[in-house]
Each structure stands twice: as structure tokens, then as C-alpha cells.
Amino acid sequence: MGLYFKKAAIIGVGLIGGSLAMVLRQKGIASEIVGIGRGLKNLEAAKRLGVVDSFTTDPVHGVRGAGLVVVAVPVLKIAETVRNAAPGLEPGCIVTDAGSVKGAVIREVAPFMPKGVHFVPGHPIAGTEHSGVEAAFPELYIDRKCILTPRPRRTGTPSKK
Numbered sequence: 463m464g465l466y467f468k469k470a471a472i473i474g475v476g477l478i479g480g481s482l483a484m485v486l487r488q489k490g491i492a493s494e495i496v497g498i499g500r501g502l503k504n505l506e507a508a509k510r511l512g513v514v515d516s517f518t519t520d521p522v523h524g525v526r527g528a529g530l531v532v533v534a535v536p537v538l539k540i541a542e543t544v545r546n547a548a549p550g551l552e553p554g555c556i557v558t559d560a561g562s563v564k565g566a567v568i569r570e571v572a573p574f575m576p577k578g579v580h581f582v583p584g585h586p587i588a589g590t591e592h593s594g595v596e597a598a599f600p601e602l603y604i605d606r607k608c609i610l611t612p613r614p615r616r617t618g619t620p621s622k623k
Contacts, residue, residue, distance in 0.1 A: 466490075466491060466492075466493075467486075467491060467492040467493075467528070467529035467530045468492070468493055468494065468527070468529060469492065469493070469494045469495075469496065469527050469528045469529060469530075470483070470486050470491070470492035470494070470495050470496070470528055470529065470530040470531070470532070471495075471496045471497075471498055471524050471525045471528040471530070471531045471532070472495065472496070472497050472498065472514065472532050472534060473498040473499065473521060473524070473525075473531065473532065473533045473534065473535060473543055473547065474498075474499060474532075474533065474534035474535040474543075474560075475497040475498075475499055475504060475505060475508040475513060475514060475517070475534075475595050475598075476504070476534065476593055476594050476595055476597075476598070477589065477590060477592060477593050477594065477595075477597045477598050477602070478534045478560045478586065478588070478589065478602075479497075479532060479534030479560065479598075480508060480513045480594075480595040480597075480598030481588075481598040481599055481600060481602035481603065482532055482534070482560075482586075482603070483495050483497070483508075483513050483514055483598070484513060484598060484599065484600035485600045485603060486530075487512075487513075488600050492530065494515050494516075495513075495514045495515050496514060496515065496516050496517065496518065496524050496525075496528065497509070497513065497514035497516070497517040497518075497524075498517065498518055498519070498520075498521050498524035498525070498547075499517070499519065500519060502519065504594060504595055505517035505518075505519070507594075507595050507596060508595045511595060511596070511598075513595055513598060521543065521546045521547035521550065522546070522547060522549045522550035523550065524547070524550070525547045525550040525551055525555070526550040526552070527552065528551075528552075528555060529554065529555055529556065530555070530556050530558075531547065531551065531555060531556070531557045531558075532558055532559070532560065533547075533557065533558070533559040533560065533561075534559070534560040536561075537561040537562060537563050537566075537567065540559050540561050540567050540570070540571060541567065541570035541571050541574070544557065544559075544571045544574050544575070545574045548574045548575070548576055551575075551576050551579045552576075552578075552579070553576070553577065553578025553579060554578060554579075554580075555578075555579045555580065556579075556580045556582060557575070557579060557580065557581050557582070558581070558582045558583065558584040558610075559571075559583060559584060559585075560584060560585065560586055561583075561585060562585055564583050564585065564609075564611040567583060568581075568583055568611065568613060571583075572613075581613065582610055583610070583611040583613065584608055584609065584610050584611070585608065585609040585611070586603060586606060586607075586608040587606055587607045587608065587609065588602050588603050588606040588608075589602075590602070
């Protein structure tokens with residue numbers, strides 16, 4: 463059996479985040495999927511379409527208890543989004559993003575990552591010309607690559623770079 467999460471939180475339930483939520487449900491990877499965002503209309507649509515089980519505009523509340531948190535917001539909003547959600551992240555949680563830029567995201571997100579939370583920078587190479595949760599579909603990721611970017615390991619004394 464592969465990974466299983468009691469709760470997964472998707473921050474940014476549009477094409478990318480919504481499609482991933484559908485896959486998590488379809489494959490039985492998460493028993494509960496929470497959508498987190500700013501726009502109530504989009505979140506209500508995600509719930510109505512069965513993409514998420516529940517939703518909230520409060521990122522701290524939304525990520526609390528999640529074993530997986532996917533940040534699927536525009537690249538320039540990733541660090542701010544993680545900073546806002548960080549107080550709710552619990553040890554053991556895996557946080558990943560769907561942004562195309564990695565170096566800057568890693569540098570900007572690392573200071574907000576609580577101890578014991580695992581940040582795995584990701585970039586799914588998928589998409590369409592459409593956006594929003596109504597455009598989401600679980601087959602989006604079939605035969606697509608996803609780049610995972612390893613972070614430097616901290617061993618011994620931190621460098622002074």
C-alpha cells in the first residue's frame with residue numbers, strides 16, 4: 463500500500479490543485495480533502511463538484527491535522543501563503559508546491575517551515591489553457607512528469623553563507 467493521508471489540504475483549488483484533489487480522492491490517497499482559498503465562489507464550486515469535502519478561507523484552520531498540504535497558488539504568492547498557513551502545520555506533515563520556480567521558492571519558504579514539517583518543492587509539468595476548479599479533471603497528470611527538487615541536507619554546523 464502506498465502513502466495514505468487522513469487529511470489533505472489543497473491551497474488554491476483551481477485547475478492544478480483541483481485536479482490533484484480529484485486524483486487523491488479517486489486513488490483513495492486521502493480520506494478527507496479540504497480546500498483552502500480566498501474566493502468563496504470558487505471554494506463553493508469545488509465543494510459542489512465533489513472536488514473537496516470542505517473548505518475554508520482560514521489557512522491555519524485548513525492545514526491543521528493535514529498530513530499533506532499542496533500549495534497550488536501563483537509562484538509570487540507561495541511564500542506568503544506558506545507563511546500564513548505555517549502556524550497550523552504539524553510535525554510529520556509534507557508540504558509541496560506546484561510552482562515553476564524552485565530556487566527562489568525554497569529560499570523564501572524555508573524560514574516559515576516549522577520544525578518536523580517536510581517541504582518537498584515540486585513542479586508538475588501539466589496544465590491547459592483553462593483555469594479554475596471547473597476546468598479541473600483527474601486525467602490532467604496522466605503521462606506527465608513532476609519535478610521534485612531536493613533541498614540541501616543540514617548536517618553538523620550550519621554554513622555561514
